[in-house]
Amino acid sequence: MAFQIGIGPRVRKSPFYDATVKAGVAGFTIYNHMYMPVSYGDLAGEYDRLINGVSMWDVAAERQVELKGPDAFKLAQYLTPRNLSRFVVGQGKYVPICNHQGHVINDPICLKLAEDQYWLSIADSDVLLWAQAIAGEKKFDVEVREPDASPLAIQGPKAEQVVADLFGAWPAKLKYFWFRKAKLDGIPVLVARSGWSKQGGFELYLLDANKGTQLWDRVAKAGKKYGIGPGCPNYIERVESGLLSYGADNAVDSTPYEIGLGKYVDLDQRTAFIGKAALKKANEDGPQRKTVGLIVAGRALKSNEHRWRVFKGKRDVGMMGVVAYSPRLKKNVALAQIATSVKDDASDLTVQTPSGARKAIITAVPFI
Amino acid sequence: MAFQIGIGPRVRKSPFYDATVKAGVAGFTIYNHMYMPVSYGDLAGEYDRLINGVSMWDVAAERQVELKGPDAFKLAQYLTPRNLSRFVVGQGKYVPICNHQGHVINDPICLKLAEDQYWLSIADSDVLLWAQAIAGEKKFDVEVREPDASPLAIQGPKAEQVVADLFGAWPAKLKYFWFRKAKLDGIPVLVARSGWSKQGGFELYLLDANKGTQLWDRVAKAGKKYGIGPGCPNYIERVESGLLSYGADNAVDSTPYEIGLGKYVDLDQRTAFIGKAALKKANEDGPQRKTVGLIVAGRALKSNEHRWRVFKGKRDVGMMGVVAYSPRLKKNVALAQIATSVKDDASDLTVQTPSGARKAIITAVPFI
Numbered sequence: 001m002a003f004q005i006g007i008g009p010r011v012r013k014s015p016f017y018d019a020t021v022k023a024g025v026a027g028f029t030i031y032n033h034m035y036m037p038v039s040y041g042d043l044a045g046e047y048d049r050l051i052n053g054v055s056m057w058d059v060a061a062e063r064q065v066e067l068k069g070p071d072a073f074k075l076a077q078y079l080t081p082r083n084l085s086r087f088v089v090g091q092g093k094y095v096p097i098c099n100h101q102g103h104v105i106n107d108p109i110c111l112k113l114a115e116d117q118y119w120l121s122i123a124d125s126d127v128l129l130w131a132q133a134i135a136g137e138k139k140f141d142v143e144v145r146e147p148d149a150s151p152l153a154i155q156g157p158k159a160e161q162v163v164a165d166l167f168g169a170w171p172a173k174l175k176y177f178w179f180r181k182a183k184l185d186g187i188p189v190l191v192a193r194s195g196w197s198k199q200g201g202f203e204l205y206l207l208d209a210n211k212g213t214q215l216w217d218r219v220a221k222a223g224k225k226y227g228i229g230p231g232c233p234n235y236i237e238r239v240e241s242g243l244l245s246y247g248a249d250n251a252v253d254s255t256p257y258e259i260g261l262g263k264y265v266d267l268d269q270r271t272a273f274i275g276k277a278a279l280k281k282a283n284e285d286g287p288q289r290k291t292v293g294l295i296v297a298g299r300a301l302k303s304n305e306h307r308w309r310v311f312k313g314k315r316d317v318g319m320m321g322v323v324a325y326s327p328r329l330k331k332n333v334a335l336a337q338i339a340t341s342v343k344d345d346a347s348d349l350t351v352q353t354p355s356g357a358r359k360a361i362i363t364a365v366p367f368i
Numbered sequence: 369m370a371f372q373i374g375i376g377p378r379v380r381k382s383p384f385y386d387a388t389v390k391a392g393v394a395g396f397t398i399y400n401h402m403y404m405p406v407s408y409g410d411l412a413g414e415y416d417r418l419i420n421g422v423s424m425w426d427v428a429a430e431r432q433v434e435l436k437g438p439d440a441f442k443l444a445q446y447l448t449p450r451n452l453s454r455f456v457v458g459q460g461k462y463v464p465i466c467n468h469q470g471h472v473i474n475d476p477i478c479l480k481l482a483e484d485q486y487w488l489s490i491a492d493s494d495v496l497l498w499a500q501a502i503a504g505e506k507k508f509d510v511e512v513r514e515p516d517a518s519p520l521a522i523q524g525p526k527a528e529q530v531v532a533d534l535f536g537a538w539p540a541k542l543k544y545f546w547f548r549k550a551k552l553d554g555i556p557v558l559v560a561r562s563g564w565s566k567q568g569g570f571e572l573y574l575l576d577a578n579k580g581t582q583l584w585d586r587v588a589k590a591g592k593k594y595g596i597g598p599g600c601p602n603y604i605e606r607v608e609s610g611l612l613s614y615g616a617d618n619a620v621d622s623t624p625y626e627i628g629l630g631k632y633v634d635l636d637q638r639t640a641f642i643g644k645a646a647l648k649k650a651n652e653d654g655p656q657r658k659t660v661g662l663i664v665a666g667r668a669l670k671s672n673e674h675r676w677r678v679f680k681g682k683r684d685v686g687m688m689g690v691v692a693y694s695p696r697l698k699k700n701v702a703l704a705q706i707a708t709s710v711k712d713d714a715s716d717l718t719v720q721t722p723s724g725a726r727k728a729i730i731t732a733v734p735f736i
Contacts (some may be wrong), residue, residue, distance in 0.1 A: 004395035005373035010616035027372035098503030126494035133501035136468030248378035
């Protein structure tokens with residue numbers, strides 16, 4: 001189905017909004033109260049650029065929540081079950097955030113900018129409110145606010161060349177999730193080796209919202225000889241790569257153990273963190289659900305608009321969050337959250353598509 | 369500009385989604401992580417039905433946050449600066465929610481379902497996370513969750529007749545914001561005299577998400593003889609009526625005093641509430657900004673995609689959140705948040721539209 005999106009003042013525009021319109025954006029979603037491009041109308045071309053070339057994405061909607069002040073580290077550590085004791089300035093870490101019941105409410109990257117300054121680069125939920133509430137009630141001496149920081153992703157195998165032409169040799173030496181501040185023609189940016197694909201690349205966090213078009217144009221110009229073009233987080237590639245999309249792939253009451261994030265939970269650390277008691281119990285009881293890859297039989301499926309149910313024989317065993325036809329595998333690949341009681345070699349699994357049931361088998365992720 | 373909206377599994381569908389598609393919905397926004405209709409492609413007809421007839425709206429995206437348990441009242445009162453001491457079962461109250469800095473983070477209606485059960489019917493921000501964080505840190509004995517409750521609004525001067533045909537005489541006797549549970553052909557609903565217009569009407573909170581199409585069809589059938597048709601929160605009428613749209617009309621760091629909600633703040637109550645100290649100070653210092661109505665000179669303006677700046681002479685004095693051409697007044701009406709230093713009879717105000725400056729005068733709201 002095709003519907004228009006209402007464009008009005010309630011939803012924020014990205015600093016790159018005007019540039020994406022000029023570049024031919026065809027569709028948006030809304031993410032963290034901001035418009036985010038989801039299509040330039042050329043699905044095959046956008047996929048190809050990401051897999052074989054280089055693509056640039058307005059992901060400003062990946063907003064930042066800044067924790068700054070004497071208690072910033074205390075708050076950062078209290079917010080996540082991950083042990084941050086060896087976290088150093090310049091480093092980024094993937095830090096799932098749980099509520100007091102141990103349910104994941106967001107899965108940000110945390111950037112350590114200084115001993116007393118952290119950014120949470122968030123998925124689509126109001127971590128700003130969550131962190132403000134916690135800081136306020138704990139009476140932590142910390143300011144929690146949204147800084148002027150808007151990521152522009154450069155992704156794909158040729159991303160490294162584009163970034164080298166822009167900044168020189170040093171970005172290529174950054175380790176995964178590490179970052180450094182820099183200037184580009186006077187535009188302040190933070191360059192991080194990150195991005196929501198497994199094709200390699202960087203995110204340039206624009207640090208002056210007034211310079212969105214300037215940065216976009218500069219990157220487009222540098223990327224021209226590598227065939228750069230506009231794109232967006234690619235739903236096919238992200239399924240092939242098994243990247244979690246918080247909100248799409250999981251039930252809202254999922255523990256980290258139920259969405260493949262158990263390895264980030266350190267129950268043995270001495271420090272308190274939100275959800276510790278609940279997660280201890282969840283770990284002892286064992287997870288009720290698991291996130292798995294599925295290969296769905298039959299001809300190529302279009303992307304799903306709704307979640308689909310997964311059955312083992314006649315029993316409803318969970319939900320499939322996302323399916324995509326992989327051009328590389330020539331198979332339908334899907335991510336699903338199903339009961340742990342279902343064995344990985346179960347032979348009688350089906351997925352209930354709008355046009356009938358399809359056989360499915362569980363497989364390891366990433367698919368490629 | 370016209371763009372498509374991405375329809376996928378990450379964003380929730382309303383229980384009325386299928387019915388609105390069948391009814392010819394043309395455009396959506398995303399609100400509380402759920403698709404919400406914003407257009408059926410007939411702006412004039414939709415406005416006319418609301419002003420002169422009756423209109424039905426899928427406003428399921430107006431999600432509920434349930435507070436339930438022994439400490440539910442304690443939490444409800446702690447969340448809002450409004451004094452809830454005389455709150456009774458069956459009543460609804462408009463309860464702005466502030467953070468510890470005294471900034472408004474949402475402006476819900478609170479429904480008291482029982483002495484130990486409250487629903488916050490929210491605007492677009494994650495009050496669920498906010499309330500869970502507060503409850504968790506205060507160690508309140510209360511469950512905070514999203515119940516299965518999805519409002520369907522019936523608005524307009526003939527709404528009362530439609531609801532009388534559906535339920536009998538009692539809904540007409542409900543006072544504003546009051547509610548009662550009922551059944552309609554076995555569909556559980558909560559009937560409230562409320563809705564985001566000033567044309568009168570009700571909201572039927574569907575209490576079983578599986579019965580969305582059934583409820584929609586039942587209301588459409590009952591409304592047929594009154595000329596009912598599909599609609600959505602109407603941006604023209606809401607400006608004429610001076611209804612606040614949280615997120616569109618206000619800066620994110622606004623106190624209640626700066627968005628016309630000062631009357632809901634009770635600083636004298638003995639009970640503690642979040643932001644009390646900050647609001648006391650804000651009240652003593654006096655607000656820096658005020659929300660005003662503007663009449664913008666010149667020919668009919670289209671609705672604004674971006675916020676516009678407001679100037680007094682050459683001085684930037686604030687922002688206009690929304691403008692609409694009022695078919696009834698035959699004038700451009702707008703809501704703006706500007707410096708309190710600007711007098712209400714200021715003669716040299718202009719609004720910076722994309723096609724140049726327009727003169728504006730401050731006027732009382734509602735406009736009609």
